[in-house]
Amino acid sequence: KQEVTQIPAALSVPEGENLVLNCSFTDSAIYNLQWFRQDPGKGLTSLLLIQSSQREQTSGRLNASLDKSSGRSTLYIAASQPGDSATYLCAPSGGGADGLTFGKGTHLIIQP
């Protein structure tokens, strides 16, 4: 059974800092991994999808890397802004489960 851990659980930093959010998963037999953000009271918004054959994926100020063999992914946020405040969730697909398996997320606060 796939298990996902996200570190840190919470993070509060001043605006402008570069951030790294960590995700680890126990079963490396995955098809892909997705990063989401969730604003309070909202659904999940997809940020990046990394296929199992890829090492990284970039979208604007976001960069996600994947090391499938070691069961790790990181989300790098450059030049953080208050609008980046949200909960960030990573979710691998596969590893015994066709649907995504989620961790508890990282609750991020960017101070103006």
Next chain:
Amino acid sequence: EAGVAQSPRYKIIEKRQSVAFWCNPISGHATLYWYQQILGQGPKLLIQFQNNGVVDDSQLPKDRFSAERLKGVDSTLKIQPAKLEDSAVYLCASRLVRGLGELFFGEGSRLTVL
């Protein structure tokens, strides 16, 4: 392109009552998922459909939860009778190809059981 639609957005019921949630996935998406998200937790998969067939319902509490996707498009998730611990957000998601590609979520249906 329209996203995943869910209704109702909010529902408050008393324990032992029943409730139903509706989901309309993105057009053409064959795979549909229902997730339960309890406050402070990540979403947990309840059931997965491929067209109108169930692929995985191993985490669905079948004594009280049921779901269907009769024509391979819309889906309904029902809870009967509801318990206090069912208070959560119920999220519907869809994707084009089973196991691959990006997963898209709806806004969710927030259930409060009193």
